[in-house]
Amino acid sequence: MSRKEAVSLTWFGSLLETRCRLKSVDHPVDVLPAEDSAETPGDSCAPASSLLISETFVSRQGEGELTGTESVFIRTSGCNLRCWFCDTPYASWKPEGARLTVDDLLQLVADSGVKHVVLTGGEPLIAKGIVSLIDQLRVAGNHVTIETAGTVDPGVRCDLLSLSPKLRASTPDEKDHPRWAKLHAERRLPINTMKQLIQSAEATQVKFVVDSADELPEIDEVVRQLEISADSVYLMPQGISVEQLDTARPWLEPMATLRGYQYCDRMQIRWYGNRRGT
Numbered sequence: 001m002s003r004k005e006a007v008s009l010t011w012f013g014s015l016l017e018t019r020c021r022l023k024s025v026d027h028p029v030d031v032l033p034a035e036d037s038a039e040t041p042g043d044s045c046a047p048a049s050s051l052l053i054s055e056t057f058v059s060r061q062g063e064g065e066l067t068g069t070e071s072v073f074i075r076t077s078g079c080n081l082r083c084w085f086c087d088t089p090y091a092s093w094k095p096e097g098a099r100l101t102v103d104d105l106l107q108l109v110a111d112s113g114v115k116h117v118v119l120t121g122g123e124p125l126i127a128k129g130i131v132s133l134i135d136q137l138r139v140a141g142n143h144v145t146i147e148t149a150g151t152v153d154p155g156v157r158c159d160l161l162s163l164s165p166k167l168r169a170s171t172p173d174e175k176d177h178p179r180w181a182k183l184h185a186e187r188r189l190p191i192n193t194m195k196q197l198i199q200s201a202e203a204t205q206v207k208f209v210v211d212s213a214d215e216l217p218e219i220d221e222v223v224r225q226l227e228i229s230a231d232s233v234y235l236m237p238q239g240i241s242v243e244q245l246d247t248a249r250p251w252l253e254p255m256a257t258l259r260g261y262q263y264c265d266r267m268q269i270r271w272y273g274n275r276r277g278t
């Protein structure tokens with residue numbers, strides 16, 4: 001671990017500790033049990049300017065056009081979708097974390113000394129205070145990437161919109177999760193909202209998670225409806241192990257190339273394994 005990583009993680013750790021000590025006074029801590037129905041749990045009793053954060057860390061961007069760029073990651077907790085394959089269930093299916101203010105997060109980024117910031121989740125665009133956080137990060141000279149499923153637009157502007165529209169096959173099992181299956185299907189693909197997000201961003205990449213070749217016609221249709229150029233489209237294998245990535249590449253990469261799309265690996269899994277905080 002680099003010095004910067006150690007500083008950032010220590011900072012977050014000590015903040016969590018402080019917040020936990022404060023719990024018995026008047027600041028609730030959201031280290032939460034399973035809340036199957038929660039989008040952003042604890043919102044009703046939280047200070048207006050705080051965000052529920054599951055983790056922050058310094059790492060290299062593992063996906064898309066900035067792959068390899070050292071970045072500070074801020075992962076908000078809570079999501080309005082429930083993809084069956086979600087690789088961060090601790091920020092979606094069972095959202096957990098601590099409440100940090102916009103000022104806490106600005107300080108954390110400044111202390112890291114890293115100028116690329118990645119806001120991810122969960123779904124960062126449903127987090128209260130996210131627009132103010134992003135605006136202030138950019139005024140301070142940071143490059144801000146937003147990793148989002150693009151289902152809502154809170155009026156945000158960023159340097160790189162990393163949009164990952166969710167396909168039909170991402171819907172959770174109807175029998176096990178009837179409420180979320182319905183909500184997921186209703187919410188996952190608002191094309192006009194996505195177009196608005198694209199228009200407001202300095203640059204956009206569109207990353208589709210692909211689990212099977214059957215999904216390619218649906219991807220082509222979404223690309224057509226979003227009116228984006230093929231070279232901004234990335235096909236990324238569904239998977240959280242090197243074995244899954246290696247199995248997908250031989251069939252998925254040629255499909256991307258054929259369409260003028262790019263193939264997208266998930267380098268963080270190759271570099272660090274599927275571990276939190278990387």
Ligand SMILES: C[S@@+](CC[C@H](N)C(=O)[O-])C[C@H]1O[C@@H](n2cnc3c(N)ncnc32)[C@H](O)[C@@H]1O
Binds near residue numbers: 121147150236240
């Ligand atoms: C955890 S999501 C958080 C941001 C936002 N909710 C979204 O889905 O774009 C971050 C990125 O991981 C991708 N992702 C999540 N689970 C995955 C999996 N099992 N395989 C491949 N990519 C995955 C998402 O599509 C997205 O590009």
Ligand SMILES: Nc1nc2[nH]cc(C(=O)O)c2c(=O)[nH]1
Binds near residue numbers: 059061120
């Ligand atoms: N290294 C690294 N790169 C990433 N790119 C997108 C990520 C995400 O979870 O949104 C991610 C992540 O969690 N780690």
Ligand code: SF4
Binds near residue numbers: 083085092149
């Ligand atoms: S939208 Fe993103 S965070 Fe939410 S469940 Fe799907 S992959 Fe996970």
Ligand SMILES: [Mg+2]
Binds near residue numbers: 087088
């Ligand atoms: Mg990830």
